[in-house]
Amino acid sequence: MAKTIKEINEKIKNGKAVVVTAEEIIDIVAEKGVKAAAKEVDVVTTGTFGPMCSSSAYFNFGHTKPRMKIGGGTCTLNNVPAYTGLAAVDVLMGATACQDGDPKNSVFPGAFKYGGAHVIEDLVAGKSVELKSTGYGTDCYPRKVLETGIKLKDMNEAVLFNPRNCYQNYNVAVNLSDKVIYTYMGTLRPRLANANYSCAGQLSPLMNDPCYRTIGIGTRIFLGGGEGYVVWQGTQHNPNVRRGDNDVPQVPSGTLAVMGDLKKMSSDWLRGASFTGYGVSLTVGIGVPIPILDEDILKHTAVKDEDIVAQVVDYSVAYPQLKPGSLCEVTYAELKSGTITVQGKKVQTGAMSSYSKARKIAQLLKERIINKTFYLTEAVSPIPSVGSDVSVKLLNEKPIKHKA
Amino acid sequence: MLKKRIVLTFPPSLVSQPITYHLVKDYDLMFNIMRGVITPDEEGRLVISLSGNKKSLDEGIDYLKKQGINVESLAHDIKWHENKCTHCTACIPACPTEAMSVNRETMEVTFTKEKCIACELCISVCPFKALVINF
Numbered sequence: 001m002a003k004t005i006k007e008i009n010e011k012i013k014n015g016k017a018v019v020v021t022a023e024e025i026i027d028i029v030a031e032k033g034v035k036a037a038a039k040e041v042d043v044v045t046t047g048t049f050g051p052m053c054s055s056s057a058y059f060n061f062g063h064t065k066p067r068m069k070i071g072g073g074t075c076t077l078n079n080v081p082a083y084t085g086l087a088a089v090d091v092l093m094g095a096t097a098c099q100d101g102d103p104k105n106s107v108f109p110g111a112f113k114y115g116g117a118h119v120i121e122d123l124v125a126g127k128s129v130e131l132k133s134t135g136y137g138t139d140c141y142p143r144k145v146l147e148t149g150i151k152l153k154d155m156n157e158a159v160l161f162n163p164r165n166c167y168q169n170y171n172v173a174v175n176l177s178d179k180v181i182y183t184y185m186g187t188l189r190p191r192l193a194n195a196n197y198s199c200a201g202q203l204s205p206l207m208n209d210p211c212y213r214t215i216g217i218g219t220r221i222f223l224g225g226g227e228g229y230v231v232w233q234g235t236q237h238n239p240n241v242r243r244g245d246n247d248v249p250q251v252p253s254g255t256l257a258v259m260g261d262l263k264k265m266s267s268d269w270l271r272g273a274s275f276t277g278y279g280v281s282l283t284v285g286i287g288v289p290i291p292i293l294d295e296d297i298l299k300h301t302a303v304k305d306e307d308i309v310a311q312v313v314d315y316s317v318a319y320p321q322l323k324p325g326s327l328c329e330v331t332y333a334e335l336k337s338g339t340i341t342v343q344g345k346k347v348q349t350g351a352m353s354s355y356s357k358a359r360k361i362a363q364l365l366k367e368r369i370i371n372k373t374f375y376l377t378e379a380v381s382p383i384p385s386v387g388s389d390v391s392v393k394l395l396n397e398k399p400i401k402h403k404a
Numbered sequence: 405m406l407k408k409r410i411v412l413t414f415p416p417s418l419v420s421q422p423i424t425y426h427l428v429k430d431y432d433l434m435f436n437i438m439r440g441v442i443t444p445d446e447e448g449r450l451v452i453s454l455s456g457n458k459k460s461l462d463e464g465i466d467y468l469k470k471q472g473i474n475v476e477s478l479a480h481d482i483k484w485h486e487n488k489c490t491h492c493t494a495c496i497p498a499c500p501t502e503a504m505s506v507n508r509e510t511m512e513v514t515f516t517k518e519k520c521i522a523c524e525l526c527i528s529v530c531p532f533k534a535l536v537i538n539f
Contacts, residue, residue: 186494194497196494271490274531274532276528336508338496338506348496351492356510356511356512
């Protein structure tokens with residue numbers, strides 16, 4: 001029954017492709033079995049909408065008259081510093097950058113009301129932001145100061161670039177200590193008062209293609225409401241971890257690097273997030289289509305929340321001090337029920353990623369494919385999978401020798 | 405730990421009484437005076453924020469009423485901006501009264517204003533500033 005992506009695209013073009021979401025496929029497989037479902041279904045759509053700090057956008061502003069070299073100078077957008085170590089009018093805004101003068105955690109816990117992620121959101125929403133820049137001046141770029149309002153539509157290029165996204169599974173964060181802690185997994189109240197998680201489970205892209213058989217470099221995706229591509233494996237990509245019988249990792253594992261045209265995105269699917277006491281992050285909507293090329297690929301897309309486990313980790317000591325192991329394992333079905341049991345105690349759960357938005361993304365992507373506005377691409381190169389030599393290392397610190 | 409903001413109106417006979425001392429000593433409540441107008445032999449008004457557990461708060465407020473003090477809630481409430489909410493559910497474990505709740509089928513968050521005691525615990529845990537306090 002093996003199909004090809006070319007054949008599936010032909011079916012999309014003829015309005016004959018059968019496209020279902022990663023939730024819908026579960027019932028289809030339960031009813032018809034893997035074999036019949038693999039024959040019938042052509043594409044399964046996935047979705048995720050969670051905060052990812054490793055997010056950024058780069059811009060080309062267009063040249064000023066006379067010319068100015070922002071590269072090597074300074075640049076802020078709405079008072080948030082952008083990285084200028086690029087060409088004359090190319091800058092990069094990182095999601096976690098804080099406004100100049102933000103007290104950060106010197107007034108603990110910091111509120112982190114506005115940062116790079118919010119600049120990206122405001123630009124995508126069509127708002128004008130304040131661009132302030134200084135350059136050192138050269139013969140070819142004589143101008144030294146620039147202050148102007150700028151909108152996304154004024155720029156030449158504006159590209160969202162996430163060195164890491166779509167984490168394949170993630171920790172459930174709890175706090176065993178006696179005081180409140182503030183983390184990227186939200187506020188964790190003392191003595192196991194709450195448990196926070198951040199994954200769309202059965203809807204999450206890499207949970208549905210756990211060994212990256214179809215998702216690779218060049219895969220076209222739904223990104224921030226527009227379109228983007230998988231451009232590399234993400235940073236900290238770690239395929240060789242403990243996996244279940246269903247091949248799904250039981251600890252944080254694979255990641256994707258993605259990019260796409262920011263001008264075609266929407267602030268419904270790209271939102272700045274402020275984590276009290278931690279910092280700013282960008283919540284990014286991503287949907288990945290999985291072409292059903294054979295029964296093995298289909299079987300993996302039918303994964304259910306009750307069959308995916310995550311590790312419960314103490315963020316007061318174990319996480320910051322890198323103590324291995326976890327307190328226990330829970331399933332995403334348990335997490336989504338609102339309560340899990342840790343060390344005999346019932347603990348209320350909250351998520352950092354939105355399941356309802358993930359569901360909408362999978363639905364939107366399905367509609368785009370059915371409406372022939374989204375075609376699948378063949379990966380030009382796979383990303384490292386199980387058995388590759390890719391693994392995550394800790395930093396091996398070495399003393400710096402100071403020259404006399 | 406819950407927080408309640410109340411407006412106290414004292415009759416002239418009570419202006420010289422150490423009312424707030426009893427709130428601390430007898431009911432283990434922390435208080436923060438936000439505004440106060442107290443003149444001897446005249447009516448006094450005090451806007452305070454009381455923090456403590458629910459039982460102490462209820463008993464403390466009951467004590468104030470029994471002293472003949474008029475106790476009113478500060479006219480403020482929590483507003484949920486649905487358009488800013490991403491339904492992530494970060495607020496759910498923070499809310500002590502289930503005013504913020506999730507439909508487990510749709511996984512969407514809703515706010516039931518009647519259940520909200522304006523303790524403000526949800527405000528700082530919402531990454532999207534969807535929960536704000538209105539005065």
